[in-house]
Amino acid sequence: MKAVHVAVGILINAAGAVLITRRPEHVHQGGLWEFPGGKVEEGEPVAAALSRELHEELGVTVESAEPWLHVRHDYSDKRVFLDVWRVMTWRDEPQSREGQPLLWASLMELEKFAFPAADEPIIAALKT
Numbered sequence: 001m002k003a004v005h006v007a008v009g010i011l012i013n014a015a016g017a018v019l020i021t022r023r024p025e026h027v028h029q030g031g032l033w034e035f036p037g038g039k040v041e042e043g044e045p046v047a048a049a050l051s052r053e054l055h056e057e058l059g060v061t062v063e064s065a066e067p068w069l070h071v072r073h074d075y076s077d078k079r080v081f082l083d084v085w086r087v088m089t090w091r092d093e094p095q096s097r098e099g100q101p102l103l104w105a106s107l108m109e110l111e112k113f114a115f116p117a118a119d120e121p122i123i124a125a126l127k128t
Contacts, residue, residue: 003079007050008037008122009087010068011060011094017104018126020113021057028078033113035084035122036094036102040108046083054087057082058094058102062087069125073118 011019020033038053040046051062069084096102105113110123 001074001079002072003078005040005046005081005083006037007040007046008035008084008085009050009054009062009065009102010035010052010054010122011087011090013104015104015106018105018110019058019102019109021096021100023056023116024098024100026070027121028075029116031114032116034048034058034119044113047085047127050087051085054090057098057100059092059097060094061091062128063089063091069122071118071121073116082118084122 019036020034022033023030025031036054036057037050039051050065054060054062065085065087068086071084072083073080094102106128
């Protein structure tokens, strides 16, 4: 089974809301909401992948981030390893650079959105 290593960024604003984005319809788990990030390239440090992906997707520059959670999940067609980081500080306001919808959701609002199954442990950890 194909395995994918993903760097995931948790950005929380001053109001305590977390940034989520919606996956494009044509990709794996398309149309579902997720936390921003993307694939870690072969030999790439996770922190570098996180910074690269958040800049490409959102136009932000990560100033400080720390490892927070690891999630492994098997879908029927692929295995994912989510390397989840809390992004403590960043520069610039997040914006959709790839045409994806994005919004700030309170922790209580997260349950209103459909997420991939692999994101469920992240949501549970955010609420504790």
